[in-house]
Amino acid sequence: MISQGAAIGGDEVEFPRDVERRPLASRGIYGSLRRRIVDLRLKPGALLSRAQLAEEYGVSQTPVRDAFFQLQREGLVEIFPQSRSLVAKINVDHARETQFLRIALEVEVVKCLAIQADAGITAPARRIVQAQMVAVDEDDLERFSILDQQFHYALCDAAGYPRLLRVIAERSGHIDRLRRLSLPDPGKITTILTCHDAILTAIEAADVAAAEDAVRRHLSGTLSALPSIMQRYAEFMEVPAKG
Known part of the structure; x- marks a missing residue:
């Protein structure tokens, strides 16, 4: 050239x-x-x-x-x-901060959707869950992970806030890597699918409290497993500077 x-x-x-x-x-x-x-x-x-x-x-x-x-x-x-x-190694403090923002956003998103009580509003997200199940059958973790992101974008888009999740996604590299490390853990994928179904079921039932609770449980899963992740993958973690 x-x-x-x-x-x-x-x-x-x-x-x-x-x-x-x-x-x-x-x-x-x-x-x-x-x-x-x-x-x-x-x-x-x-x-x-x-x-x-x-x-x-x-x-x-x-x-x-x-x-x-x-x-x-x-x-x-x-x-x-x-x-x-x-x-860069994984900055756990950065991951916690980003997850705090994401939980705050997605709790409001599912609350908004549940209040609308629109029977068809969860249809795109339901299709994504079905595609995730296919990815599980094909043992395609990469595809499953991409679809997981699309699930959350679908909910934010339905609520009219797709740009806000993109803003958070731009700083989500550390928490996303922690999530990827835990994805192969026994029962992790089943838990994700169960949480996705619980979120959608609560929205469809116009149950605001249940929808909020399901999102909090879902998005707290990776940080709940943090001690185990840090122990198994210590070489990937940023060591905090001593004051």
Whole structure:
């Protein structure tokens, strides 16, 4: 690819500037790297080679660098100038804060939906639960995890607040990694499906209290298992600095 101002045969030739190419490349690489970090294909503490990733994605190092900076802002990548870049370890305090925000939002979402008492409002989420059951049958944890996110987006969308969950999702990398670590645990998937059904059943019955309780139980599951997760995956956890 020839860039603007490239030299051909000793003469400098001006090309129209493609202002979208680099931002789109950066966003795409950011999204791909973020998914790989959150689903633990890139594990906490792993070394990130800008040159290697640029070759893998077929781009220059510039959009990879830009993606690193965005991931750094979310606390998912640590950059040591002139040295190295690493996948950040899991910050438990950050995870707790994000989950607090998410519970606050989703409690209000299910309350809003239950008050509406619209029989068809849960239909998209019901379809997602069915798709999750298929993913379980096919032993596809990655697909199940993606559908789990879609379930919660479907509820927020039905309530008219899809952007708020996206705002929280942008800082959810640490809690999402904790959730991914616990997903293979015995009974975890069954518990998730049971909670999803309880949330939808309460909404459909216009039972506000039951809907709120089901969401709180569901979203508290990962943090309830935190001591066990930290013990089993100590090498993935950020060690708090001693004061």
